């Protein structure tokens with residue numbers, strides 16, 4: 001049975017892989033999950049995706065999807081029971097994810113590893129990143145989720161990166177003047193599907209039994 005499931009190469013702590021897993025969970029799909037480590041990537045993954053980044057999804061027909069946004073969108077194109085690919089906000093959601101991936105991530109990496117990037121101080125890197133936090137705060141002042149009353153791809157596509165930013169220094173993050181963003185992040189950290197997305201798996205070995213993700217469906221609320 002399980003051989004027809006798509007196969008997801010994933011790494012638990014990677015924000016891109018979190019985005020892909022959240023897409024799969026919200027789409028209520030199941031995949032075969034292969035947990036990898038970045039230091040020792042399995043040759044089976046590199047054979048289908050030589051660029052060597054996670055997540056990578058291989059469909060039953062052999063098609064390989066090797067960008068997290070595309071995996072998220074693929075999942076929600078199969079089925080979207082919770083309406084995350086809302087047509088009205090799709091354009092705005094994509095623009096926001098672009099900003100996250102092309103601008104915010106740059107500053108996030110530098111803030112996280114300020115000791116390796118000596119051009120600016122940690123505080124300066126954080127402040128550069130805060131420009132995006134301010135955009136999100138403004139959106140969340142109007143609505144409970146980034147683009148309205150309900151969850152869209154913008155929320156699941158961006159949340160893992162805000163989590164990472166917050167976790168560089170939680171005390172500092174929760175003292176910043178972004179109460180709506182802090183509330184949104186806290187809600188996400190307690191969301192049953194986020195908790196399910198963060199299930200721990202042993203590193204995959206070729207001889208292992210198949211691991212199906214998610215093991216079971218749980219209620220979204």
Ligand SMILES: N[C@@H](CCC(=O)N[C@@H](CS)C(=O)NCC(=O)O)C(=O)O
Pocket residue numbers: 013014015016017038052053054055066067068069
């Ligand atoms: N554009 C890619 C980026 C994925 C990415 O950079 N993932 C990181 C882990 S968070 C990775 O695999 N890096 C390769 C490495 O560290 O060797 C996507 O959206 O899927």
